[in-house]
Amino acid sequence: MQTIKGTEYMSEIQPNSLYQAYKAVPLSDDGVQALTALYQPIIGSDALTLYFALANDASTAEYTHLDLLNQLNFGMQRFLDARYHLEGIGLLTSYQKNLSEFGLLYAYELQEPLSPVRFFADSTYSFLLKNMVGERRFQLLAKRYMIPRYTWSAYTNITKNFTDVYSFQLADYQRDQAKLEQIASHFSKESKPKIAINDQLDWSFLKFHAQKKQISAKNFTDEFSKKLSLYHQYYGLDEMDLVQYMADVVNIATGMVEIDELEKRIVASRRTTRVKESSVNKETEDAEIRRFNTLKLTGFSDLDIQIIKESEQISPADYLAAIKLEKNSYPTKLEEWIVRDLVERSPLPKSVINVLLHYALVVKNNSVLPQKLVDKISADWSEKKVGTPEAAIQLVRTLAKEAQTAKQQRTNQSRYTPNKVTRKEQLPKWLVEQEAKKVSNEQVEDSEVTLTDEMNERFQAYLKRKEGE
Structure with missing residues (x-):
């Protein structure tokens, strides 16, 4: 059922x-x-x-x-x-x-x-x-x-009628009539079960376009209209769909539509559509299974595959909201504008944009979406024609590896650079502040903060709850 x-x-x-x-x-x-x-x-x-x-x-x-x-x-x-x-x-x-x-x-x-x-x-x-x-x-x-059904044309009807067999005094009947009718009122007549059909068709619109297709207004009897309402509710056909099906079977000479022919056409068409949809769904499902099995064999973790699936199912706006909620925050107007602008102007698929958001907010652990970082990565990925979330995750790994290498090089350099006794010169205050700000920006840009297991679990739990709703 x-x-x-x-x-x-x-x-x-x-x-x-x-x-x-x-x-x-x-x-x-x-x-x-x-x-x-x-x-x-x-x-x-x-x-x-x-x-x-x-x-x-x-x-x-x-x-x-x-x-x-x-x-x-x-x-x-x-x-x-x-x-x-x-x-x-x-x-x-x-x-x-x-x-x-x-x-x-x-x-x-x-x-x-x-x-x-x-x-x-x-x-x-x-x-x-x-x-x-x-x-x-x-x-x-x-x-x-x-x-x-029997044919009695060759027979003679010899049936006796009621008055030939039964008789009663009319005065007696009239005397008891009120009492009998009162008793009869307690016995409800057999009622026919009714199918409740919500009639949501725009009949003026439907009949206007039907007339343009040479379909006569005489077709729209109560029974015919009831059938159209049923097709609308049962198959999800709108007014223009129904007009087209009627136009396929209308008698051009009379403008009349044979209801049986209309029903055959609709049923046959919908059956073909269901078969095609079922075939497509089965092929799509098999292709997805092969795709994710291949990803696993090529080194993608279960978490990677989960992120890929979610990136393809959720809009960037909802994806941003989910991440911010699990960070006990909310999307700012600027962040919403950044994402909307990215979706409208960037050639990147929405699933790739979601991976970018995951990198900028979760992997990099930024409190707010950094516009410069988003613009830089989106421009790079657009130029490289990144078209799938798995390709985007590979590039995220490359970014993380480059950031880790740069950090290690800075650490090694500071560790092995010999200390030289040099005379300190007093620098202007404005230059000191400028250099300090530059170093701070570089630290924010290059520091790589690994996503904690707790954060991953909370984010995945939220998305599952969202899917259940």
């Missing part, structure tokens, strides 16, 4: 929240057949199991959701997904009210499923079933429940 798009964990439902289940009439044999053979491919096995469990609980008794979860062996999210599937197909209506002593009380009213005959008589249900089981299985199911 697919996860419901756009739903979130409903925090107000706790395992100890109470519920009651209701069913106006016992589930009929036709209802059982429809649920298992026709509804189940659409709603999934979890929703079917939940329906039968609630039907078994249908009474005035109260239960806790924990009882239900234990019975079904479900987690709360799995239960909610199953519940939403029942609600969406019109098999369940859910209510809640606040009890001052016990918190929220939920009421689940089960609806009688359509009989197989009425199910196939509704084009919306048929459409959903056909999309789940395929054309061949759909035709077999339709044939199983199809009502046989």
